[in-house]
Amino acid sequence: MVIAQKSMKLIAVLIFAFFPLIVLADNGGGHDDEKEFNASELINGHIGDSHEFHIADWDGHPISFYLPVILWTDNGLTVFSSEKFHHDNSGEHVVEVNGEKLVRENEIIYYADKYSKLSEDEKGAFNFDARPLDFSITKLVFSMLLSVLLLFILFTAVARSYKKSDKAPKGLAGFLEPLVLFVRDDIAIPNIGEKKHAKFMPYLLTIFFFIWVNNIFGLIPFFPFSSNLTGNIFFTFVLSFITFAITCFSGNKDYWKHILTPPVPKALYPIMVPIEIIGIFTKPFALMIRLFANITAGHIIILSLISLIFIFKSIFIAPVSGAFVLFMSVLEMLVAALQAYVFTLLSALFIGQAVAEHDHH
């Protein structure tokens, strides 16, 4: 056991120590010596989304895992492999599918004819006139599917082990059950209450493990992980929106009464009621920003530390960067669990406020 633990530690240290090299490979370093290194480009590329999963570069050629591109164009649904773009991200390579000419620039797919007329300011993900609706299985969606699959396999295995015996849990169940109980006893019951928590337990457990596993996935620096899913604001938007919806739909009469007729003098209503109504939205908004900012910040710090090596163009920075990256990665492991906990805790808190039985005072 001790040897196994030691070797596990060694492997972990080695992974973090070689992290810079993996990024070096990821950056396509070496083959493009004349091009100036751009740290913000590298970082943006890593924390963002993409149509293909870049694994490494080999002999100057990128090796990628090509994901399907699914577009809703003017001519209807169009599905093709992201390989067709030939790694082009500058809007030069025109792809012709289903009677549509498409280009890709900075991971955004435009109609080729409209793209050529766009000014720099008009480009962007929100220009829906110039681009088809994009429902591609991107890198982040792929990584989300992977995490869902892993969690489903893990927890159905645990559920099966309970069917076999009702003795004390061991193995996988012994490892995961304390976490499930933690969510129940330290998050759900204190915030929602003994009586009503059971109804919300599946949701709280799902977001806790979903966020946690995706946080961890984001920290593993190689294929098929490393995607910054929980650091994507649209992902956190969806999760916090679901919390918001559950809070609104399970809110009881007391909750709405407190918002619409708060217990203050009537003269203060013009101030208090709008504040209370804004409060309904700021709470999930804070959830969204918190998770997004924490995870993205962690990724940016790690990537910046690695970029130092390329900025200083010196191999002697590597050990220093490596040490800092190791430290940050360990810290991020903590943050990964912490942010999953915080998101779940606050969701439970908001739900608890919505379903609480108030004593009428």
Add this chain to the structure above:
Amino acid sequence: MNFTAPESLIFWTTLIFIVFFFLLKKFAWKPILGAVKSREESINNALESAENAKKEMQNLQADNDKLLKEARAEREAMLKEAREIKEKMISDSKELAQAEGDKIIIKAQEAIESEKKAALADIKNQVGNLSVEIAEKVIKEQLSDKDKQLKLVESLLGDIKLN
């Protein structure tokens, strides 16, 4: 950061999350939470029954103690009673013996008295008879002489007067 396609991520996250949520709810959370709950209940029941058994044991112990105490008290009482009975018997028999003795003594005294009386009577009779015999002999002797007869009569008469 680049926003590749907000609609893609929002669409897929919503879809995957909802499907994932319902699948996990059905195949994982319900069985797990159910199993955990039933196990907790069985543990609680076991603890409760252990507690009950302990209480029962304590009750039994208390009962035993009570019984023992009662038995001891009873023994004590019995012994006391026996002692009292013994003493009473002794005192009773003493009294009885006393009374019997007294009775015997009284009877003996009575017998002695009556014997004494009888003896005295007998002695009186004998003395009387002897006196009579002596008197007869004396009289016989004296009556042989006339003077002496007269003297005697006179003395007898004098005695009668004195009586």
